[in-house]
Amino acid sequence: MSEFKMALKHSIPIVLGYLPVSMAFGVIAANYIGSNSVLMSALVFAGASQFAALQLFILSSSAIFIVFTTFLINLRHILMSSFLNTYHKNLGKLKKVAIAFGITDETFAIASNGLKDLTRDLENSNAPNTSNTSNASKAPFSPFKYQFTLNSVSYLSWVFGTFLGFVAGSMIPEEILNVLPFTLTALFLYLLVINISGKRDIGIALIAGAISVMLAGIAIGWNIFIATLVACFVGSKIERRVKHGSD
Amino acid sequence: MDQIEVTLVILGMAAVTYLSRVFPFFTKIDVQKYTFLKFIPVAIFSSLAMPDLMGVGGVHVSRMVAAVIAVVVAYKTRGMFLTVFMAVFILYLIEKLEVF
Numbered sequence: 001m002s003e004f005k006m007a008l009k010h011s012i013p014i015v016l017g018y019l020p021v022s023m024a025f026g027v028i029a030a031n032y033i034g035s036n037s038v039l040m041s042a043l044v045f046a047g048a049s050q051f052a053a054l055q056l057f058i059l060s061s062s063a064i065f066i067v068f069t070t071f072l073i074n075l076r077h078i079l080m081s082s083f084l085n086t087y088h089k090n091l092g093k094l095k096k097v098a099i100a101f102g103i104t105d106e107t108f109a110i111a112s113n114g115l116k117d118l119t120r121d122l123e124n125s126n127a128p129n130t131s132n133t134s135n136a137s138k139a140p141f142s143p144f145k146y147q148f149t150l151n152s153v154s155y156l157s158w159v160f161g162t163f164l165g166f167v168a169g170s171m172i173p174e175e176i177l178n179v180l181p182f183t184l185t186a187l188f189l190y191l192l193v194i195n196i197s198g199k200r201d202i203g204i205a206l207i208a209g210a211i212s213v214m215l216a217g218i219a220i221g222w223n224i225f226i227a228t229l230v231a232c233f234v235g236s237k238i239e240r241r242v243k244h245g246s247d
Numbered sequence: 248m249d250q251i252e253v254t255l256v257i258l259g260m261a262a263v264t265y266l267s268r269v270f271p272f273f274t275k276i277d278v279q280k281y282t283f284l285k286f287i288p289v290a291i292f293s294s295l296a297m298p299d300l301m302g303v304g305g306v307h308v309s310r311m312v313a314a315v316i317a318v319v320v321a322y323k324t325r326g327m328f329l330t331v332f333m334a335v336f337i338l339y340l341i342e343k344l345e346v347f
Contacts, residue, residue, distance in 0.1 A: 013331050036253045043261035053260060060248065063256045071263035076291075081271035083287045088272065100269035105295055112288050179339045182310065186317045186334035188296035193321035195288045204286050205293040212294035213301055224294040231290035232283040239282070 003118075003142050007149035010114050014106045014150075015157040017183035021047060022158045024177065026165020029054050041162035045155055046104060048220055049073040073221030079228055080108035087115045087143045095144050102151025105224075106184060109191050111147050118146065200238055207231040308347045313338040 001009075022041060029037030032054065040050055049070045056066045081103050088096060118141055196202060208231035215223035248256070300311050317334035324330070341347065 010327075013327065016331075033253050034250060036250060036257060039254065040257045040260070043257055044264050046264050049260065049264065053256075057248065057253065057256075063248070063252065063259070066256050067259035067263055070260040071267070074264040074267050077264070077267040078271055079287055079291065081268050083284055085272050086284070093273075096272040097269065100272050101265060103268045105291075109288075109292065109295075175343065176339070179335055179342060182299075182313065182335050182338050183331055185296050185299040185310070185314065186331045187327070188292045189314055189317045189334070190321040190327050190330040192289065192292035192296060193318055194325065195292065201286075201289050204289050208290040209293040209297035213297050216298035216302060223298065224291065227294040228287060228290040231293070232286040235286040235290070236283040 003145035004149050006114065006118065007146045008153060010110050011150050011153040011157075013183055013187045014110060014154045017106065017181060017187065018154060018157045019161040019164075020177050020180035021184075022161030023165035024181075025050055025054070026162040027169055028165075029162075030166045032058055035166065037166055038159065038162050041159045044070070045102070045158055046070075046074050046077075047158075052220055072219070076221055076225040076228070077103055077108075079225065080105070080112075084108060084111060084115070084147070087111075087119065088147065091144055095148075099144065099147045099151060102148075102155055104154065106187065107147075107151050107154050109188060111150055113191055113194065114146060114150070115143050119143070200235060200242075203238070204231045204235045207234055309338060309341040312341060312347075 025041065025047070026037055029040070029050075033040070037054075040053070044050055044053075052073055053066050053070055056069060081100060084099075084103065088099060091099075121141075192205060196205060208227045211227035211230055212223045215226060296314070300307055300314050313334045316337050317330050320326070320333045321330040
């Protein structure tokens with residue numbers, strides 16, 4: 001399967017999750033900021049911060065405060081881009097600029113997993129023993145094509161959903177609209193399970209989850225940033241101790 | 248705030264958001280040597296999912312039940328679509344039938 005088709009397939013859960021959430025955003029935002037709601041989805045493309053900003057617009061907060069809050073909420077993308085850059089570090093500037101725009105919690109989730117699998121498959125198919133050249137693809141796997149397709153489809157569904165919500169209100173029955181955002185939660189849980197190997201990972205997940213829950217009511221976005229940093233720090237400490245112990 | 252001001256604020260939001268996304272792609276810092284990076288997926292997925300299942304007020308029972316089923320399906324089948332579909336379907340049933 002080509003990078004393009006693979007990315008299309010992998011983006012389905014994101015689209016299913018994005019459409020109802022962005023529609024909800026469009027419905028609510030239309031009442032307060034009009035067509036600027038579609039503009040916000042098109043330029044910012046970051047769900048949590050968009051809902052937070054909307055709330056701040058409604059509360060008549062100052063412009064500086066809204067921008068600064070957005071910055072704090074979205075600072076966590078530094079961690080995601082840092083991780084994904086390990087797959088994209090050899091790309092040209094323009095390509096990096098292009099894929100950076102589409103890094104969200106969800107595209108990161110799918111891409112970090114998809115790129116791991118796809119690059120591993122590539123290594124396997126390049127192994128010297130499997131020298132069956134007849135069905136080996138000529139072009140090497142392109143992480144860029146995969147990431148760019150995934151980001152673009154996700155982006156279009158986010159902007160399109162906002163537009164739908166803006167023009168048509170909610171056409172989907174409320175009871176379905178209410179449960180569809182759980183698609184994204186289920187997606188994160190699936191990826192969590194798939195990525196866990198061993199007790200250390202379970203420990204990291206528990207620490208991160210607990211901190212994130214505790215801080216969720218206090219600082220949106222920051223809870224994910226702090227929880228991830230602390231859990232990763234503990235993880236590398238444990239690893240170092242285990243290594244020293246076995247020496 | 249008038250709509251022009253709102254547009255300007257949105258431009259500011261777009262700029263600061265893009266900054267966090269693009270900076271790591273161009274930093275000279277060699278992120279490879281920071282071994283803690285490899286723990287990021289597990290840590291982030293957990294931090295993203297857990298607040299949806301429990302909040303300050305306690306556990307969201309119906310979502311928690313759907314989540315437990317999702318984890319079991321994910322572990323047993325390793326199938327993304329099946330996991331996501333089952334989770335949403337179970338949550339829909341629970342809310343529709345008002346089980347809790």
